[in-house]
Amino acid sequence: MSEPVLELDDVRVVFKRGRGHTVTAMDGISFRIAAGETLGLVGESGSGKTTTGAVALGLRRPTSGTVRFLGAAQGRRRPRGARAGAVQAVLQNPHWSLNPRLAVADSVAEPLAAVEAGRLRTHHPAALRILDQVGLPASFAQRLPHELSGGQRQRVAIARALITRPSFIVFDEAVSALDVSVQAHILNLIHDLQTEHRFAALFISHDLAAVRYLAHRVAVMRTGQIVELADAHRFYTAPRHPYSRQLLETL
Amino acid sequence: MKATAVRVRRALAMRSGDGLLRGAVWVLLALVLATLVGQLTGAGGRPDAIVGPRLQPPGSGWLLGTDNLGRSLLPRLLQGIGTTLLLSTLAVACTAVISTALGVVAGYRGGRTAELILRIGDVLYSFPAIVLAVLVAAVLGPGRTTALAAIVLVTVPLMTRMVGVAARAVARREFVTAARISGVSAPTIMLRHILPNVAGTVAVQGTYALSVGILVEGGLSFLGYGVQLPDASLGLLIQEGGLYMVGAPWLIVAPGVVLVAAIMAINLVGDSLRDRFEPRETRSLV
Numbered sequence: 001m002s003e004p005v006l007e008l009d010d011v012r013v014v015f016k017r018g019r020g021h022t023v024t025a026m027d028g029i030s031f032r033i034a035a036g037e038t039l040g041l042v043g044e045s046g047s048g049k050t051t052t053g054a055v056a057l058g059l060r061r062p063t064s065g066t067v068r069f070l071g072a073a074q075g076r077r078r079p080r081g082a083r084a085g086a087v088q089a090v091l092q093n094p095h096w097s098l099n100p101r102l103a104v105a106d107s108v109a110e111p112l113a114a115v116e117a118g119r120l121r122t123h124h125p126a127a128l129r130i131l132d133q134v135g136l137p138a139s140f141a142q143r144l145p146h147e148l149s150g151g152q153r154q155r156v157a158i159a160r161a162l163i164t165r166p167s168f169i170v171f172d173e174a175v176s177a178l179d180v181s182v183q184a185h186i187l188n189l190i191h192d193l194q195t196e197h198r199f200a201a202l203f204i205s206h207d208l209a210a211v212r213y214l215a216h217r218v219a220v221m222r223t224g225q226i227v228e229l230a231d232a233h234r235f236y237t238a239p240r241h242p243y244s245r246q247l248l249e250t251l
Numbered sequence: 252m253k254a255t256a257v258r259v260r261r262a263l264a265m266r267s268g269d270g271l272l273r274g275a276v277w278v279l280l281a282l283v284l285a286t287l288v289g290q291l292t293g294a295g296g297r298p299d300a301i302v303g304p305r306l307q308p309p310g311s312g313w314l315l316g317t318d319n320l321g322r323s324l325l326p327r328l329l330q331g332i333g334t335t336l337l338l339s340t341l342a343v344a345c346t347a348v349i350s351t352a353l354g355v356v357a358g359y360r361g362g363r364t365a366e367l368i369l370r371i372g373d374v375l376y377s378f379p380a381i382v383l384a385v386l387v388a389a390v391l392g393p394g395r396t397t398a399l400a401a402i403v404l405v406t407v408p409l410m411t412r413m414v415g416v417a418a419r420a421v422a423r424r425e426f427v428t429a430a431r432i433s434g435v436s437a438p439t440i441m442l443r444h445i446l447p448n449v450a451g452t453v454a455v456q457g458t459y460a461l462s463v464g465i466l467v468e469g470g471l472s473f474l475g476y477g478v479q480l481p482d483a484s485l486g487l488l489i490q491e492g493g494l495y496m497v498g499a500p501w502l503i504v505a506p507g508v509v510l511v512a513a514i515m516a517i518n519l520v521g522d523s524l525r526d527r528f529e530p531r532e533t534r535s536l537v
Contacts, residue, residue, distance in 0.1 A: 057432055084434020091425040099426045101447040107426070110443075111433035160429065 003071065004032035005168050005200035006056055011065035013051055013224075025051040026062070027224035035167065036198040040215030040232065042208055042247065047221040049204045053170045056202055057089055070167065085115035088161035092173040094153040098145040098160075104131070105141035108160045115164055126163060134159045134189060151182035155189065162193060168200045175210055187213045208247060212236055220244050275519035278512050282332055289329030298326040299481055306499040316501040318491065328505055331483035336513070338395060338484070339464035342402035346464075347457045349403070350410035355445050357411070358418020359427075359437065369415060372408035380405040380463075381470055388476035398477040402467045406460035410453075417452040418445050451525045458521025462514040469510070485510050 013026040025048045033039045043049050054060040055067060066073055069083060088111065091097055098107050108131060109123035116123070128138050134155040145153055154174060161169050171190070175183045191214060194201060205211050211218060212232065219229045220243060228241040239245045296302060299322065303310075307317040315324035353372075357365040375383065384401035391397045421427065422445060430440050469486025471477030478484040485506050492503030 059428070059432065087432060089429060089432050091429060093425055096424040097426060097429065099444050099448070102443070110430060110435060114430075114433050114435040114439075157429070160433075164433070 004034050004068075005070060006202070007032040007066075007068040008052075008056070009066045009068070011055060011062040011067060013048075013055060013060065014063045024224045026055065029065075029221075029224075029226055031219055031226070031229060033168070033200040033202060035200050036194065037217070038194065038201040038203050038215045040211035040218040041202060041204045041221060042206060042211055042218060043221035044206060046223075048224040049206075049221055050172060052221070053089075053172045053202060053204050056168075057087055057170055058083055085111060085164035086166050087168050087170075088164065088166040089170040089172060090154065090157045090161050090174040092176065094150040094157070094177055097157040098153055100145050103142050103144060104136075104148070104156050107145075107156060108163055111160060111164045123163075127159070130159045130163045131156070133162070133193065149182075150178050151186060154178065154186055158186075158189065158193070162197065162199075165197065166199055168202075171201060171203045171205075173205055174203075176205060176207055183210060190214060208250075220247065271519055272523040275516040275523075278516040279520065282509065282513060282516075283336065286329050286333035286336065289326060290333055293326075296323050296326050298322065298330045298483060300326075306495060306502075308499070309501055315505050316499065318499075318502055319495060324488075324502060324505060327483045327488060328509065331485045331488045331506060332509060332513075334395075334478055334482060334484040335465055335468055335486065335510075338398055338468055338478070339402060339461055342399045342464050343406065343457055343461045345399075345403045346406045346410055346460050347453060350407050350414050350456070351446070351449070351453050353407075353411045354414025355418045355441050355449065357415040358420075358449075359422045359441050359445055361419065361422070365415065365419075369412060372411050375404065376408040376412075380467060381474070384467060384471050385474070385476060388471070393476045394479060395477075398468050398471050401471055401476075402460075402464040405467050406463055410456045410460055413456045414449055414452055417449040421445050421448040454524040455521045458517050458524070461517050461521075465510065465514060485513075 009030050011026050011029045012024065015023045015025055017023050027048075029048075029052060031039060041049050041052060051060065055062055058067070058069075069087070098104075102110075105124050105127045106120045108127035109120045112123040112126055113120050124141070128141060131138070131140060136152065136155055136159070140148070140152070140156075145156075148156065157174075174190075175186050178186060187210060190201075193199075201214075203211060203214050215232045217230065218232050218235045219226050220241065221227070222243050228235070228239065228244045230240070235244065236248070239248055301321040302323045303312055303317050303321055305317060305319055305321045307313060307321075309316045313323040313325070315328060317323055318327070353368050357368040378386075383404050384397075387401045387404060388397045391400060427440060427444050430444060435443075465485065468477055468484060469489060472484050472486035473490045478487055480487070488506040489503055489510065492499075492506060496503050
């Protein structure tokens, strides 16, 4: 197997809640994701999925443990600056995934402008190319988010994540708010794009069906711990942990 | 810029049939125009000229009646509208700039920065407006500068808080998180993502501040700390008119009606501004 893009080693995250009261959102989490691979992360709400995503993105510093990105440990200071453009995210709510006042082309061009400097407009050609790849014609470029459907917005969000050719993308409940037929389109799109661009992906979802479609491996989280981490095929045919079986029964 | 122009045009086309807003805009335009014409051409006579007997009801030489010195009310009213509108608008422009800057920073940064900004605002807010205004007068001495500074000081805390709350809500949105992940710098995020999305709040709070500003100016002029005689302002005229309310009600009715009309029109315009410049998403916050 190739060099992992992202590697979490015994990561713990503890939140302080009031006097002496703490919540352990991540309790000894370890996993690695290789280039071109998707790790599905499932579990009920409150299980620590989103915290794991935030740590993987460098938005949150772990209480203990190490996060290595492309072999380099996450820096103590300014962990985000160094990884700008190499890490992207497609987030949950299609309603708020785009700035309602920014035209589609501007939203998509922004990450590239952040990495390579320059005005948003100078990156419009690149934005149009990537919009085309996610199945949106050039006529969408000047539209505002409220003129798009939920599925189209998530396509734009994906285009924005892809434009810097990142080596790692986090999908946090990226399709959960869409209706089923649109979900299938978006999942197909993510699959095709991954085949083409070879990014590593962390696909966070409570929807086991969606995860099954994309993930090469699946990790099940419960109360801050990974209770099972297995090959997708093996996981869906013969789950080992009782909690995994319980989750799969609801499918 | 082209996209912005298209957006503005689209926004204007969206509710061109709004009669209430049109009425409000016309009222404000009429007030501004009347003031300009009155000041520039001297229509209606000089404000300080004595044109007839004292306390006369509206008549041919004095369209709105005369005051206790025999001066015609009309030119004084025009002068008063001009003073009041100019002072309040100028003050609210200052407030808008200060509050928007502080509110956006507080909303985006959160934590201690927000605490510091909002607590200072709370301290100011805990004083009754008029006490603050008198404090300003004690430092600066009575006059227009005092009225201006007082309006700013009275309106800044609330507006900062409102903009801060709106900015906080925007800063939690996914597109801001996505921008942070992409490595977009904090100043760019504030200017590109936060500021345009709190513009509606700034507009609505700005109009609210404008009506508060007009009232503060009136209160200060009443206490003698604001606009000084022989100048006129709406507050000053209402105060003068109040003394002769029983015998010469026109002295308080005319400036009073103008004041109410101006405040109502300003608030209506503010409401429409919010509807127009907030795409429907943001309205669900309210």
